[in-house]
Amino acid sequence: MSVEAAARLPVRRRMRANYQTVRQVLARINRYPVIPAAIMTVMVVAAVFAPYVAPKDPLLGSLRDREIPPMWLEGGRSEFILGTDPIGRDILSRIVYGAQISLVIVITVTAVGGTVGTALGIIAGWYGGNADEIIMRLVDFTLAVPFILVALVTVIVFGQSFAIVVTLMAVFSWNGFARQVRAEALGIKTTDYVAVAKVAGASGYRIMVRHILPGVINTVLVVASLRVGSLILTEAILSFLGAGIPKPTPAWGVMVADGRDYLGTSWWIAFFPGLAIFLLVLASNFLGDWLRDRLDPRLRQLA
């Protein structure tokens, strides 16, 4: 070994060591869904602090500022980062408030659907027999109904409103919870600790709440997180069709529908709200998958 090479050795080793730590750090980060989590965080923060985050009023526009392109394009202005729509409203601000709508709907529907579905799932699993039969047939029923069509009929009669959207979506979102929770509850029912509780004289209610419920919580969380994406999409589709959130509330689906007629001149009106939906759904699907793999890998077939 020449002197020269010997002198170079430690440096090279140090370099390799550095390289390895970088790789290790990357690998560690890779185990967590960093980018989806970041997207999700940005959206949630934007939604919660909408009045502070949004640069403009989402409903008020001035006709002098209509159809201004995003700021990096020719004719764009720095005060309207993502441009404005045909009546001069700031698109970024509307997207920020739109995040609020999506978030509120997802949380409400998941809370209602998750609670009802979990309760019915546990009841079906624990009591079995007729209760099980009735609840599971109800699940089959809600799965076999063409949801969009029922939504259209409901809206024609009752008109568009936030309450109708939430109710409709809640009615058709408990089924997945009930089905998975029931399967889980059937397994827990046969465990020794439930048998012991029964022998000790615990009531059915107590066993369901104190012994079965804690055992199905992971499943509930996984089902809920896997559902978020499709709930956001469903709400967006309803709003796009004019059967969801009424105008002028800035729901993302409504914004895309508004921008449809201006594709030739101002593509950004339809583009950015749709992009927001896409990113949020993608992020929540990623996070849902990750959470499932962490908490309950057996649910893999749930998609």
Place this chain on the structure above:
Amino acid sequence: MDLRRPLLPKAFGLIKFLIRRFISMAVVAILVTLFVFVLSRASGDPRTVFLNEYTTKEQWEQWGKDWGLDRPLLMQYLIWLGRAARGDLGNSLRESRPVTDVIKERIPATVQLAMGAFLFAVGLGLPLGVLSAVKRGSIWDYSGRTIALFGQALPPFWLGIMLILVFAVHLNWFPTGRRGGIDHFVLPSITLGWLTAAGLLRLVRSSMLEVLDSEYVKLARAKGASQFTVIWKHAFRNALTAPLTYTALVFVAFLTGAVVTETVFAWPGLGRLAVTSMSNLDLPVLSGVVFVLTGLYVLVNFLTDLLYAVIDPRIRLA
């Protein structure tokens, strides 16, 4: 499965299963139509629609008698259902002609669109699914998985609009919408078929991976069969059962998808009819569309169950 089980109870099990599914499908159909009916009655006396300055009191009462409005609500529902089953769905409020005619006109457009979307989904999903399973970790695999991932997250209406923006408005390759020649089918078919293609791709990929790992494929390889034979003759055929039953479910996805896609592309089919009649407050037409589509939906669901039960006997036990 116990092979020693006698044949008769097994066949009986299948029949029992089918009867059960049939009943539950009938219940769905009845409840959905009942729901539509109750809502349509809740929105007012159906006679007011036909009321004009020439209407006499006798006419008014005759209508009431004809439609059984003097009878209990349940009877009214049965009368309505009976008429609907015979193809009498009332008149459109907008166009003042029979709903059945309005619906009939729209069926071909939807069916053609569905076929186009199906071709796209199968044409993209099947080969790419196989490729990404066979060349695992390659560029094909990554692009396949990306498509599968995006397929689930892309809002269908936005996809349609972006396709119009790029390929119709800017590149001017395809028309922006409406029905017409073969070029009119491209963008709507992609929009409607995208989600299905993604689902199919995932299914084909995972079942191909499973099959490629099996003993008989290993045996075929050991025997010295060529890569082509192994993949297409041994693996592909066996990997196809799961996706086959999925393609039956595709129809159900198309139903919802058609409503969105037809709205985006101004496609004169049933889905768009449903949306326009909603915004026109034309309840008879909307109920008619729901009636027809729910019937189809329920029927296809039932046929899918049947197919499943025949292909995979384990389902019957569920």
